Structure formats: structure tokens, C-alpha cells
Amino acid sequence: NIMANNGYQVSQWMRNEQQVEEINLTGLNSRYLPGAELHHELLATSNLEQAIKDSDTIFVSIPSKSFEQVVERIAPLLTADKLLISTTKGFNPNRFELMSDILRRNPATQQIGVLSGPNLAKEIAAGQITGSVIASDDEKVRSRVIELLKSKTFRVYENVDSTGVELAGALKNIYAIVCGLAKALKVGENTMAMIMTRSLAEMSRFAVHFGANPMTFLGLAGMGDLIATCSSPLSRNYRVGFAIGSGQSLDSAVEEIGEVAEGVNTLRMVVEEASKHQLYMPLAVGLSRLLFDGAKLDTLIGSMMTGEQKWDVEFATEKGTKHG
Numbered sequence: 001n002i003m004a005n006n007g008y009q010v011s012q013w014m015r016n017e018q019q020v021e022e023i024n025l026t027g028l029n030s031r032y033l034p035g036a037e038l039h040h041e042l043l044a045t046s047n048l049e050q051a052i053k054d055s056d057t058i059f060v061s062i063p064s065k066s067f068e069q070v071v072e073r074i075a076p077l078l079t080a081d082k083l084l085i086s087t088t089k090g091f092n093p094n095r096f097e098l099m100s101d102i103l104r105r106n107p108a109t110q111q112i113g114v115l116s117g118p119n120l121a122k123e124i125a126a127g128q129i130t131g132s133v134i135a136s137d138d139e140k141v142r143s144r145v146i147e148l149l150k151s152k153t154f155r156v157y158e159n160v161d162s163t164g165v166e167l168a169g170a171l172k173n174i175y176a177i178v179c180g181l182a183k184a185l186k187v188g189e190n191t192m193a194m195i196m197t198r199s200l201a202e203m204s205r206f207a208v209h210f211g212a213n214p215m216t217f218l219g220l221a222g223m224g225d226l227i228a229t230c231s232s233p234l235s236r237n238y239r240v241g242f243a244i245g246s247g248q249s250l251d252s253a254v255e256e257i258g259e260v261a262e263g264v265n266t267l268r269m270v271v272e273e274a275s276k277h278q279l280y281m282p283l284a285v286g287l288s289r290l291l292f293d294g295a296k297l298d299t300l301i302g303s304m305m306t307g308e309q310k311w312d313v314e315f316a317t318e319k320g321t322k323h324g
């Protein structure tokens with residue numbers, strides 16, 4: 001919608017014919033963005049071939065569990081001049097890899113970027129001032145995305161640390177669940193601040209191990225998105241945590257939200273990888289025990305008080321990822 005407002009011809013591919021019709025006839029997407037008026041140059045279509053053929057820049061915004069399947073469908077339609085941008089914040093549930101790894105497997109184009117940041121969709125649609133980060137090692141990709149998306153209310157910053165930006169966007173969903181849980185338990189602000197800061201340390205420790213720049217975590221895609229998602233009931237991940245903290249089961253919380261909460265799959269993948277690589281992640285491991293192994297709620301937040309880690313910001317120093 002921002003791109004259409006900027007005067008670009010935009011095709012939005014979707015499977016549901018009724019939704020295509022609704023958007024094209026009324027300018028509304030009542031299922032996902034009720035109340036937001038869409039620009040008339042935004043053309044919804046169920047014809048994937050046409051949407052790809054007509055576009056020089058393709059934003060892939062599909063939940064992570066279907067991302068690979070959709071990219072396999074578009075791969076034969078791609079050409080070397082097309083840019084591919086992921087806005088998805090999660091891991092492939094089939095194997096430990098990021099969305100940009102899936103994009104890179106296409107044989108036609110390696111002009112790839114990742115867009116991430118504190119970007120709650122409903123706030124963007126409502127015109128709230130918002131910042132985001134385009135990460136790519138390709139300058140052409142970064143400048144094209146900035147040109148397409150910059151507006152009076154949407155500002156795009158650049159980063160070359162694609163791994164860090166993408167990992168930050170995926171990992172923070174785990175900690176949004178933890179924060180939703182903590183909020184439901186009515187913890188104080190000291191506790192919330194401690195949870196969020198230790199979350200940032202934990203995310204960074206994991207990401208630095210996989211090649212990210214720790215400084216990325218001080219930016220919009222790191223700290224920025226962590227603050228937004230850990231504080232807002234607009235976040236589906238936060239809402240999952242809040243519902244569980246209020247006594248609901250994981251399944252009923254996810255079902256009630258009816259939209260993707262990426263943090264649940266991300267948690268499974270990350271805890272498994274952290275164990276393989278001996279990375280110390282007490283909050284993620286505690287949440288995993290709570291959600292998947294029936295552990296008690298109070299042990300999760302309490303785990304911060306008994307952990308072996310004693311350094312404040314060890315992930316960004318020469319102490320590296322060593323335990324305290």
C-alpha cells in the first residue's frame with residue numbers, strides 16, 4: 001500500500017478469490033486489515049505468474065511454514081533482473097535455515113534482501129511513524145527498497161548485516177511470548193526491563209555464533225523490534241504469551257489468534273540449535289519446557305535468577321559467547 005501510494009504499480013498475490021475481489025472492488029481487506037483503506041493502484045490478483053512477470057521487485061511475505069513451497073513455485077518465473085525481498089520473520093520448519101537461504105536457492109537471481117524492524121502491520125496501515133531496516137550486501141537492492149518504500153510515515157534504514165537483521169526479526173518472537181506471559185503474571189517494570197534486556201543478550205549470543213554483527217542488535221531490527229513486539233498487544237506472539245499466562249493452553253491461544261505466531265516454531269528450532277552448539281539460552285529453554293514439556297510457569301522467569309551467566313553484555317566483548 002505504501003508503494004502504491006508512492007505511485008508504483010503494485011500486484012498483491014493471494015490465493016483467496018473472495019479477498020481478491022473485495023480488495024479490487026472496495027479497497028478493503030476486512031479479514032486482515034479491517035478499517036484500512038487501500039490505494040486503488042494496489043491490484044490484488046490470484047494469478048501468481050502474472051504478478052511475478054509484472055514486477056521488478058518481489059516482496060515475499062508468507063508465513064515461514066509455507067515460504068519454501070511458495071518460493072519453489074515462483075523460482076521458475078524469475079529472471080536475473082528481479083529483486084527478491086523477504087519480510088518473513090521465522091525459520092524453515094523443515095530444517096534450520098532462514099528465509100534468505102531459501103530465496104538464495106533460486107537459480108535466476110541473487111539480488112536478495114531482508115526487510116525487518118518494529119513493523120506492526122496495523123500501526124503501519126494506520127499511518128503511525130515507523131522505521132524499518134533493509135539488509136543486503138547488494139547496494140542496488142538496498143537503494144531500490146528505500147526508493148519504493150520511503151514515505152512521510154515510513155523510513156527505511158540500511159544494514160549490510162543480513163544475517164543479524166534476519167535473525168533479530170525471527171528471534172524476538174520467542175521473547176515476545178515470554179513478555180506476554182510476564183505481563184499476564186503482572187510482574188513489575190524492573191522485571192519487564194530485566195526480561196527484555198536479558199532477551200536481547202540471549203538473542204545476540206545466538207546470532208553472533210551464527211555470524212551476525214552484535215551491533216545490529218542495538219538497531220531497529222534488534223532492540224527496536226524487541227521493544228515493539230514485547231510491549232504491544234498488537235503482536236500475535238505477545239498475545240500467545242499473555243493467553244498462556246492467563247491460563248489458556250498453547251493450542252487454544254494459537255487457534256484464538258487465527259493468524260501466524262512465528263515464535264512457536266522459532267522456539268522449537270532455536271532450542272534444538274542452541275543445544276547442538278552449546279549456546280546458553282535460559283529464557284528460550286525455559287519457555288520451551290513450559291510450552292512443550294509441561295513445566296511450571298514460575299520456573300521460567302525465575303531461571304534468570306539462578307543462571308550461570310554473570311556478564312551483562314558478554315556477547316559484544318572479547319568474552320565472546322563463553323559462559324560467565
Ligand SMILES: NC(=O)c1ccc[n+]([C@@H]2O[C@H](COP(=O)([O-])OP(=O)(O)OC[C@H]3O[C@@H](n4cnc5c(N)ncnc54)[C@H](O)[C@@H]3O)[C@@H](O)[C@H]2O)c1
Nearest residue numbers: 061062063064066087088089090119120121122259260262
Ligand atoms: N503482521 C505483522 O505485523 C508483521 C510485521 C512484520 C513481519 N511480519 C511477518 O510476516 C510473515 C507473515 O505474517 P502475516 O502477518 O502476514 O501473517 P498472517 O497470519 O496475518 O497472514 C498470512 C497470510 O499468508 C497467507 N498464506 C499462508 N500460507 C500461504 C501459502 N502457502 N500461499 C499463499 N499464501 C499463504 C494466508 O492466507 C494469509 O493471508 C510472518 O513471518 C510475520 O512474522 C508480520
Ligand SMILES: O=P(O)(O)OC[C@H](O)CO
Nearest residue numbers: 117118119120235236237
Ligand atoms: O504480530 P507479531 O508478533 O508477528 O509481530 C509482528 C512484527 O514482527 C512486529 O515487528
